[in-house]
Amino acid sequence: MLVRRQFNLLAAAGLGALAFAGPSAVTLARAADPVTIGAVEILTGPNNKYGIAIKNGFDLALDEVNKAGGVLGRPLAIAYEDSAGNKDQAINAVRKLIGAQNVPLILGPTLSNEMFAAGPVANERKVPIVGTSTTANGITAMGPYVFRTSLPEADVVPVTLKTAQQKFGIKKVAVMYANDDAFSKSGYDVMKAALEKLGIETLTTETFGTKDSDFSAQMTKVKSVNPDAIVVSALVEPAAGVLLAKKALGIPASVHVIGGNGLNSPKIGEIAGDAADGTIVGSPWFIGKQDPTNQKFVAAYKAKYGSDPDQFSAQAYDTLFIVAEAIKAAGAPDSEKIKDALIKVKHTGVLGPFSFTPNRDPADTSGVAVLEMKAGKFGLLQ
Amino acid sequence: MLAQQLLNGILSGAVYALFALGFTLMFGVLGVINLTYGFYFSTGAFIALYATHYLHMPIWAALPFAAAVTGLIAIVIDELLLGPLRRAKAPELSSLMVTLGATLLLYSLMTAWFTTDIRRFPPAVFDGGAFEIAGLRITLSQILIVATTALIVGALALLLQKTRLGLAVRALAENPDAAQLMGVNAGGIVRLVSFISGALGGAAGVLIGLNYNAIQPYMGEAMMLKGFAVIIVGGLGDIRGAVIAGLVLGLLESVTAGYIASSMKDAVGFLLLVLTLWFRPVGLFGRVAAKRA
Numbered sequence: 001m002l003v004r005r006q007f008n009l010l011a012a013a014g015l016g017a018l019a020f021a022g023p024s025a026v027t028l029a030r031a032a033d034p035v036t037i038g039a040v041e042i043l044t045g046p047n048n049k050y051g052i053a054i055k056n057g058f059d060l061a062l063d064e065v066n067k068a069g070g071v072l073g074r075p076l077a078i079a080y081e082d083s084a085g086n087k088d089q090a091i092n093a094v095r096k097l098i099g100a101q102n103v104p105l106i107l108g109p110t111l112s113n114e115m116f117a118a119g120p121v122a123n124e125r126k127v128p129i130v131g132t133s134t135t136a137n138g139i140t141a142m143g144p145y146v147f148r149t150s151l152p153e154a155d156v157v158p159v160t161l162k163t164a165q166q167k168f169g170i171k172k173v174a175v176m177y178a179n180d181d182a183f184s185k186s187g188y189d190v191m192k193a194a195l196e197k198l199g200i201e202t203l204t205t206e207t208f209g210t211k212d213s214d215f216s217a218q219m220t221k222v223k224s225v226n227p228d229a230i231v232v233s234a235l236v237e238p239a240a241g242v243l244l245a246k247k248a249l250g251i252p253a254s255v256h257v258i259g260g261n262g263l264n265s266p267k268i269g270e271i272a273g274d275a276a277d278g279t280i281v282g283s284p285w286f287i288g289k290q291d292p293t294n295q296k297f298v299a300a301y302k303a304k305y306g307s308d309p310d311q312f313s314a315q316a317y318d319t320l321f322i323v324a325e326a327i328k329a330a331g332a333p334d335s336e337k338i339k340d341a342l343i344k345v346k347h348t349g350v351l352g353p354f355s356f357t358p359n360r361d362p363a364d365t366s367g368v369a370v371l372e373m374k375a376g377k378f379g380l381l382q
Numbered sequence: 383m384l385a386q387q388l389l390n391g392i393l394s395g396a397v398y399a400l401f402a403l404g405f406t407l408m409f410g411v412l413g414v415i416n417l418t419y420g421f422y423f424s425t426g427a428f429i430a431l432y433a434t435h436y437l438h439m440p441i442w443a444a445l446p447f448a449a450a451v452t453g454l455i456a457i458v459i460d461e462l463l464l465g466p467l468r469r470a471k472a473p474e475l476s477s478l479m480v481t482l483g484a485t486l487l488l489y490s491l492m493t494a495w496f497t498t499d500i501r502r503f504p505p506a507v508f509d510g511g512a513f514e515i516a517g518l519r520i521t522l523s524q525i526l527i528v529a530t531t532a533l534i535v536g537a538l539a540l541l542l543q544k545t546r547l548g549l550a551v552r553a554l555a556e557n558p559d560a561a562q563l564m565g566v567n568a569g570g571i572v573r574l575v576s577f578i579s580g581a582l583g584g585a586a587g588v589l590i591g592l593n594y595n596a597i598q599p600y601m602g603e604a605m606m607l608k609g610f611a612v613i614i615v616g617g618l619g620d621i622r623g624a625v626i627a628g629l630v631l632g633l634l635e636s637v638t639a640g641y642i643a644s645s646m647k648d649a650v651g652f653l654l655l656v657l658t659l660w661f662r663p664v665g666l667f668g669r670v671a672a673k674r675a
Contacts, residue, residue, distance in 0.1 A: 179645055207645040211604045213594040214391040217639035217647065224383040237500050237596065244595055249386075250512060250519045271500050271596060 034077035035070070035333045036096030038322065039206075040090055040118065042240045044081040050312050051110050054132060055080065056305050057316030058107065058168055060297075063304075065320065070328045083109050084132030087117035094118045098125050105130065105323060107316075112136035128339045132319040133312050135261065137186055140360045145339060147318045147360040151284045151351075153187055153261050155365050156231075158194040161231070163370040164258050167381065170229045172201040173258075174222040176242060177233040179207040187233035187260035195231070196288060203227050210238050212290045214244035222253050224246040232259045240271035247275035256372075269376035279373040280381060285314040285351050286369035288293050296351045318349035385518055387640040388633065393524050396531040397590055397631020401605055401614040402624040403538065404582030410619025411555045411575045414474065418459055418610070419479040420602030423486045426452040426584025427591035427601060428496065434503055441592070445530070448588050454579020457573050459484070468572070492599040496659075502595045523593045530589060534582065535625055542621065551575060555619065562587055566585040611655045617665025627666060630654075 039058060042051030042090060058078055066075045079101050081093035091110045095104045099120075102304060109118050115134040116222040123143030124131035131148040132138060140146050164170055178184035194204055203225040206218040219242070222230060230251075232242055239262055246257065246341045257263070257279045287298060287308060301309040309317075323338075325345050330337035349353045352367020371378040405419045430448035433439040439447060442551035463484050467477050512521040553561040554571050562568045583602075590605070591597040613630055616623030631651050639647040658666060 146552070206639075207643075209648060211600075213590065213596055213601070213604070214394050216393070217636035218644045220383060220386045220390055220636075221644070223386075223641050237598075241594055241596060248512060248519070248521050248524075250514060267500070271502055273502070273595070296656060 014115035025158050032140070034075040035072060035105055035327060036077045036079050036101065037327075038081065038094075038101060038106040039078050040083050040093040040097070040106060040110075040114070042085045042110045042206065043080065045084040045086075047085045047110070050133060050180070051082075052308050054108070054316040056301070057132075057309065058320050060301055060304055060313075061317045061320035061324075064300075065324045072331070072333070076327070078107070079103060080116040083113060083114055083118075085114070087114055090114040090118040091121055094129070095123045098127050099161055103127070104335045105284075105338050106325075107132065107323065108321065109134075110140060114141070115139055115146075115148075119143070122146070126339075127335045128342060129321060130165050132315045144360075145335075147342060149322060149354065149362055150315050151362050151365065151368065154190045156282040156284060156368055157190045157260055158197070159365050160258060160280065160370050161191070161198055161200070163282075164229065164256065164280050164382065165200060168229065168256065170200060172227055173229045173231050174203050174225060174227040175205045175231045175233075176218060176222065177205075177207060177208060177211045178235065178238055181210045181235060184210065184233045184235060184260075184262065187293050188264065191231050191233055191260065208234075208238060210235055210244075212238060213241055214376065215242050216249065216379045217252070218242075219245040219249050222246075223249050227255065229256045229258055232263060233257045235262045236265045236267045237264045237271070240268055240276070243250040243272040243275045243279065247272075253278045264371070264378075266376075266378070269373055269378075272334045273376070275371050277375065281371050281373075281378070283311060283369050283371055283378075284320060284367065285311045286371060286378070286380065289300070289350075289369060290369075293348070297350045314350050318347065318351050318354060321349055322354065328341035383640060387636045389518055389520060391633035391636035392629065393520075393527060393593075393632070394635065395629035396528050397586060397593075397628075398608055398612050398631050399584065399625045399628025400527075400531045400534065400589070400662075401586040402609050402616065402628050403535065403585075403621060404579035405609050406613040406616065406619055406621060406624040407538075407575060407582070409613065410621075411551055412460075412479040412572060413558075414464060414481070416460075416464075416579075417478070417485045417606070418463070418488060419579070420606035421485055421492070422452050422456055422580045422583030423587035423590075423602035423605050424489075424492065425455060425597050426595075427597045428492075428599075429584065430588040431501055431503060431590065431597055445585060445588050452587075453577035453579075453581035456583075457576045459488075460572070460576040489599055489603070494555055494623035496599055498598055498600065499625040502599045503592060517674025521593075523589075527589045527593060530585065534585065535621075538578070538582075538621065542646040547571075547574070599608070608651060611651045611663075615654055615658045615666055617667045620665065620667050623667030 006149045043056050062078060062081050070076050079097060081097060083089045083090035083093055094106060097106055106122055109115055110133055112134040115131050117130055119142040123145040126145060128145045128147060133150050134148050135152045139148050167355050177188035194231060196238060204221060206221060207217055208215055234237055239259060243257060252335060259279060263279060264283050268279060269276045298309060301313060322345050325339050325347060326342040329341035343356050353364045355363045357363040372381040408416045408419060426448045429451050430444045431443040433447050463480050464477055467480060499614050512519055542551060550566045550571050554568060555565055558568060612627045613624055616627030634650050638650045
């Protein structure tokens with residue numbers, strides 16, 4: 001009897017435990033089973049500051065998405081792969097995420113060069129790939145699964161030039177660009193087209209090499225044609241040299257230098273000092289934008305990481321919300337459905353209002369901030 | 383605009399000349415195309431940067447200080463790299479290859495240490511003031527460059543032509559074995575020439591760093607290409623040729639940028655180089671007996 005009672009007790013306890021653990025354990029596992037998307041960014045190596053900034057932006061937004069209930073009743077998760085800034089590694093990362101982890105969507109990669117290598121792989125497997133920092137021409141032309149949320153220079157530069165034209169009444173300019181660098185050359189092409197469209201006359205076009213340090217000959221010529229402003233497309237080092245030459249030749253500060261994305265760096269002030277004052281650039285995002293969404297983002301970022309966010313974190317932050325909305329709208333973690341939902345997403349984030357063009361590029365430039373350097377710091381052009 | 387362009391040309395020409403002086407001296411006496419020379423240019427700029435930054439030296443003290451330290455570094459590097467080859471009387475190609483390898487190593491070390499970020503002198507180091515005379519604009523650092531170049535060229539010419547030491551240097555350049563038989567201390571002269579060349583390269587780096595306010599490890603590399611053109615056009619090993627060819631290159635570049643197209647600016651130097659080699663292979667001022675070339 002004793003034995004039997006013990007058995008009964010055990011059985012009851014066991015059954016009870018099963019009854020308790022069984023079904024609810026299954027539902028718990030289901031609920032905790034996250035929707036995992038992939039991300040390929042530069043997390044190691046010399047350019048990892050971009051990748052880390054982007055990852056920080058994603059992670060911050062991820063916390064907020066999950067705090068608000070996740071997607072499809074499940075938490076959202078990101079599986080990171082490191083590309084180390086290497087094209088082949090980016091391709092392998094994309095293959096691994098799609099093949100081994102079955103992710104329905106991939107964020108990244110960090111550089112346009114990497115996207116040109118990895119984008120076609122994702123496109124062929126019909127998995128949407130969303131670049132948050134890839135601004136080169138032709139990114140989204142790779143296929144219907146390739147998206148980007150970063151405004152290309154082709155969209156930012158015309159806004160910058162138009163704002164400067166209205167503000168300072170610019171009618172004629174001198175153009176200078178580095179002719180040995182693809183980034184600077186493509187920036188120049190954009191500037192040339194925008195200047196023509198705005199009806200601004202180009203008095204002279206001067207070129208230089210990215211590694212040059214002497215710009216006095218070009219700047220002397222620029223000075224002799226007496227422009228209202230000088231439009232520059234170059235990486236930050238030669239651009240700083242151009243600014244120093246402008247000051248050395250005594251071209252007044254009222255002749256502003258209007259730059260492309262290469263000049264949109266605090267380094268320009270560090271290198272060129274007060275010669276950089278008055279430099280005007282456009283930026284998809286600015287830390288000092290006063291709208292509450294942006295202020296909340298900046299404060300949350302500082303609280304979590306102890307440093308200021310940059311443009312890359314901001315673009316990543318917005319992108320994660322855009323992707324989360326697309327997954328919700330798709331109703332299932334399915335690549336095809338997400339792709340179709342993504343193109344319809346309308347989101348207002350820290351970069352301003354966002355939507356995609358039919359060609360999967362960002363459609364709205366109203367969030368572009370035009371900045372002027374004063375005493376070594378960029379501030380909104382007043 | 384012509385006057386300003388000519389002035390620009392003289393300024394950049396003075397820099398090319400100053401840079402090429404040490405390079406051509408090294409070749410003329412030591413008989414080696416020493417590719418580490420560009421490294422001395424970068425080194426000089428960095429030493430002056432640190433001297434002004436951390437030792438709070440004024441620029442007039444930092445310039446000779448950086449030049450002297452770079453000269454000492456040049457002695458050490460020359461002894462380590464080329465000493466064994468000289469003793470073994472190795473062919474010139476081996477020396478060239480050794481300096482090529484060493485250059486890559488030295489730049490990598492420098493980049494690892496300082497990164498490729500551009501640095502600048504503290505703003506207080508040198509007043510970036512400028513004079514304007516009849517529409518011509520010249521900055522104080524540009525005046526410093528031209529004055530320093532003139533001073534160094536004069537001192538070097540005096541040293542080589544008027545002193546016993548200079549005689550020994552020239553004798554060693556002419557015929558090392560005969561010079562040694564006549565009692566010239568070859569080792570000492572080699573070290574002296576290494577020192578002077580390194581110091582010249584270092585001084586050029588400081589002045590350029592000051593004028594364009596951009597200092598980074600690879601600044602010497604861009605200069606080396608121009609330096610090559612200058613010493614070949616001027617005649618390998620020819621001091622006077624280096625000065626004249628430097629000025630000619632500077633003037634040609636700025637006139638090309640001003641009146642033809644700035645995209646042709648870099649091409650013109652190498653066009654001059656090719657034409658010189660076609661029509662006068664010993665250089666514009668080189669003597670025919672440039673047997674080392």
